[in-house]
Structures are given as structure tokens and as C-alpha cells.
Amino acid sequence: MIGDEQRLRELTAEWNSIDRSQVTAWESRVAALSQEAAAIRAAGRWRTGKRTLMEVLGDHRLETRLVTCLAWVLRPEEHHGLGDQxxxxxxxxxxxxxxxxxxxxxxxxxxxYTADGVQTRADLVVRVGRSCVLVEAKFNAKQHGDQCERLAELWAPEAATLVFLARDGHERDAPAGWSTLTWRDIAGLMAPLPPGSSAGARDLWETLDGGGLAMPDEKTKFYLRHWSQIQEWASLRGEAVKEIGAAAQRGAEGVDPAILAAAESEWFTVGSSQTFELTRSSWRLGAFRATIALQWTEAGLLVDGDSTWPYVGVRIESANRFTKDRLASRLTERLRTPAVQLGWTHSQLSQGWLWWRFVTPVGSDEDLESLAEGCRTALEDGWRELSGPIDEVFAAETTGGDEGDVGSGPG
Incomplete structure (x- = not known):
């Protein structure tokens, strides 16, 4: 029996040693990858967001703007620098x-105009010598009615070559007798861009090409180089999220019994959001309800954004739009000073949060016991400092008091 216990201790020590060694290797690798990513960013090759000015302005999906740009590059004498290419x-x-x-x-x-006076517009007409090309351009819209038939009939005297310019090569709207080209085909006609081509020509080319001929995406290359390691680390997030949620729950469950005796407490789940609330029955008027709440959204934990960590604040529910609700506005103003003194400086009334703040670990992100303690003390401090002022606002409402009945300082 003693031998078995000794062997178990040895195996445990060996496992702990292996585990620490693996973690140390991971941390070293993370540091190396961080340096590699930083070097790519510093060189201006780690790009995000919209690639071209047309995308920034929202013109890259507007049919009429694209047709105007196409007309521009088709004219050899324009300042695009492409000549007749x-x-x-x-x-x-x-x-x-x-x-x-x-x-x-x-x-x-x-x-x-047709014989019966119906006006028909051609998106684009190109004439060179005796040749005429009529272009019906589509991007998001579909062909409708007999539009293409009327176009073909009206430009038949010029023996126009009919071109259906589609978003991709899978369009089935082009009727018989029409040739189908795509916007990417137009980008192909612009490539290679001559040395003297303008910035506008390059912007249009990159917009139409959609990235196929544009600069290589260094972020994608970085991921392809390291995807196996990144995937291994990403799989750890699920466990980390569970631990954060468990720490927040321990904090809520450790709230001072005296406070729990004075308040009504409730846990509830909506989607991936977990919420613990402290409230009173008197904090409800009709469909309006106020609580002091701790909440976290599992999908947002450890992700850059609005839900990186658990958060605590004054939460309301209302049948009205929060920003238009008079009671919500009165509560917001009454709680401003004591809430700011607590460090609850965020306000998102449109989302039902009057005053709130994140609760984060102290010292380092891995100290989840300090996170649990932070959740507990945030709820307790919030109740002690804000429950009195909240009582005042609801009491003034129920007794018909005006705004002068509601103080402006801490309760």
C-alpha cells in the first residue's frame, strides 16, 4: 500500500513537471509569434478592414457608380493613365x-423611346468606328421585365453587340443573344496596370478584382504558417471561459448574507448571458424594473469588445425605449454621483444599463480568485451605496413627488 502511494506521488510529480514544461514552451512560443505579428504590423503588411476608397465610401456595390467608373477607364484620353488598354x-x-x-x-x-413612347435607358454604350457595344450592367439587382428585349430592339439599327455585365459568372439572367462578362473580367482588362496609371485607376482595379490580384494578405499567411499551434491555444479558451464563469458565480454566491436577507436575489440565463440580480419588490413600477446586477456573456469573454470580462451595474427593464423613459432618466441622474464614486463610470442606457463597470482580476488575468472576490465586493458595494438612492427615486414616483423630492448626492 505504501509503495502504491509512493508511486502515485512520483507520477503526480512527473505529470506536474511535464505540464509546467509544456506551459513554459507555450509561453515562449506565444512571445515569438507576438513579435512576428508586431514586425508584420510595423511593416504595414498586417491589414484589416476595407481595402479601397470606393469600399470606404460604400460605392463598391452601387451599380451606377461602377458604371460611371467603367465609362471613365474605357475613354483613352482620361487621366487614368491606361490609354486604350x-x-x-x-x-x-x-x-x-x-x-x-x-x-x-x-x-x-x-x-x-419605343414606338408607344416608353423610355428605355442603356447603362453604357461604347462606339469605336462602325462598331457599337451596348452594356446592361448588374451588380445587386436582377433583370426585370422585357428590358433587355427593348434594348436589343432599340439599338438594332446600329447592330449593337449586346453585353450583360454581371456580378459573377453564374448569372442566368442574360437572355439569348447577349454575351456575359463579369466585373472581374473588367479588372482583368486593367491588369497589368501601366507604370503611369493613376491612383484612381488602381483603386478601381483593386475594388473590382476583389482581392484576387491585390496584395497578399499577410494575416492569412501568418495563420497558415502557425495554424496548428493557434488552434491548440484556441481550444483552451473554452476551459478558461468556464473558469471565469465559475469565479463570477462564486463571487455572487458569497455575497454578505445580511444583504441577501434584505434583497430579492435571482439567477437567470438569456442566450449565453448569465445574470445575478439584487432587487426589491418596490423597484418595480408597471413594466419598469431596476436591479443591481452582475452579468457575463460567455460568447464575449476573453474576446476584444464589450463583454471581455464580467460586469456589474444598475440594470433596468422597461416597456418603453430606455432613452425615452422618464424614470430611467431620473434614476440615471440620481445615481450619477454615487455610481461614479464606485467606479461605475460606463453608461449604456440604450442597452438597459444605467451605470456599470467591468470586474477584472487583480494583478494578472490568471488570478481568478481575485475575480471572484471582485464580483462579490462589487455587488456588496453597489447595494450599500445605491439601494438607498434607488429607494428614493421609486418612493418619489409612487407618492407623486416631483423631481425636487429626489436628492442629488449620495444616500
Missing amino acids: VVRGFFEKLGLPFDEAARVRVTVEESR
Whole structure:
């Protein structure tokens, strides 16, 4: 028996040694990857968000703006610096002769009328010498009615080549007799961009190309280099989230019994949000209800954003829009001073939180016992400092008192 106990101690010591060694290796690797990512950022190759000015302005999905830009690059004399590269390539792709000596004429929203007076607009018409190309452009919209038939009929006297310019190559809207091109085909006509091409031409090219020919995404390359290690670390988040939730729960369950005796307490779950509330029956008027609450959202824990850690604050429920609710406004103002003294300086009335703050571990993120203690003391301090002022506001409401009945300092 003694031998078994000794062997168990030896195995436990060996396991602890292996575990610490693995953690040390992980920490070293994390530091190395952090330095690698920092170097990529410093070199300006770690990019996020929108890639082009057209995307920033929201023009990259607007059909009329894209057609205007297409007309611009089709005109050889414009300041894009592409010359006739795009229009020449456009005609060659359609199997049409391109007369380099002929004038290139490009019109947008060209109108004609049917015999019964119905106006029909062509998105784009390109004429070079005796050749005419009519473009019906689509991005988010679909073809409707007999639009393409009317276009074909009205431009038949010029023997126009009909082009259906679609968002991708899988469109089925193009009727018989129409050639289908895509916006990425247009980007292909612009490549390679000549050395003298303008910034606007490059911006349009990158917008239409959608990233296929743009700069390599260093973030993706970084992930592909290290995906196995990153995946291993990511799998640890689930356990960490459970431990944070357990610490917050221990904190709530450790609240001073005297406070629990004076308050009504309740746990409830909505989606991935866990909430513990302290309240009184008198803190309810009709559909309006106030509580001092501790809450955390499992999906948001340890993720940059609004739910990185548990948070404590004054929470309300109301049938009205919070920002328009008179009682919510009175509570917000009455609690301002004592709440700020507690460090509850955040306010998101539109989300039902009057005053709140995050509860975070003290010293280091791994000290979850300090997180549990922080949750407990935050709830207790909140109750001791704010329950009196909340009582005053509800008492003034129920007795018909005006705003002069409600003080402006700590209760």
C-alpha cells in the first residue's frame, strides 16, 4: 500500500513537471509569434478592414457608380493613365475589331423611346468606328421585365453587340443573344496596370478584382504558417471561459448574507448571458424594473469588445425605449454621483444599463480568485451605496413627488 502511494506521488510529480514544461514552451512560443505579428504590423503588411476608397465610401456595390467608373477607364484620353488598354481589350474579348485610329465614344444612361413612347435607358454604350457595344450592367439587382428585349430592339439599327455585365459568372439572367462578362473580367482588362496609371485607376482595379490580384494578405499567411499551434491555444479558451464563469458565480454566491436577507436575489440565463440580480419588490413600477446586477456573456469573454470580462451595474427593464423613459432618466441622474464614486463610470442606457463597470482580476488575468472576490465586493458595494438612492427615486414616483423630492448626492 505504501509503495502504491509512493508511486502515485512520483507520477503526480512527473505529470506536474511535464505540464509546467509544456506551459513554459507555450509561453515562449506565444512571445515569438507576438513579435512576428508586431514586425508584420510595423511593416504595414498586417491589414484589416476595407481595402479601397470606393469600399470606404460604400460605392463598391452601387451599380451606377461602377458604371460611371467603367465609362471613365474605357475613354483613352482620361487621366487614368491606361490609354486604350481597357477599351481595346474589351473589344478583343468580345471578338470585335478595334480601330486604333477611330474615336472612342462612351455614353452613360443613353435613352431611346419605343414606338408607344416608353423610355428605355442603356447603362453604357461604347462606339469605336462602325462598331457599337451596348452594356446592361448588374451588380445587386436582377433583370426585370422585357428590358433587355427593348434594348436589343432599340439599338438594332446600329447592330449593337449586346453585353450583360454581371456580378459573377453564374448569372442566368442574360437572355439569348447577349454575351456575359463579369466585373472581374473588367479588372482583368486593367491588369497589368501601366507604370503611369493613376491612383484612381488602381483603386478601381483593386475594388473590382476583389482581392484576387491585390496584395497578399499577410494575416492569412501568418495563420497558415502557425495554424496548428493557434488552434491548440484556441481550444483552451473554452476551459478558461468556464473558469471565469465559475469565479463570477462564486463571487455572487458569497455575497454578505445580511444583504441577501434584505434583497430579492435571482439567477437567470438569456442566450449565453448569465445574470445575478439584487432587487426589491418596490423597484418595480408597471413594466419598469431596476436591479443591481452582475452579468457575463460567455460568447464575449476573453474576446476584444464589450463583454471581455464580467460586469456589474444598475440594470433596468422597461416597456418603453430606455432613452425615452422618464424614470430611467431620473434614476440615471440620481445615481450619477454615487455610481461614479464606485467606479461605475460606463453608461449604456440604450442597452438597459444605467451605470456599470467591468470586474477584472487583480494583478494578472490568471488570478481568478481575485475575480471572484471582485464580483462579490462589487455587488456588496453597489447595494450599500445605491439601494438607498434607488429607494428614493421609486418612493418619489409612487407618492407623486416631483423631481425636487429626489436628492442629488449620495444616500
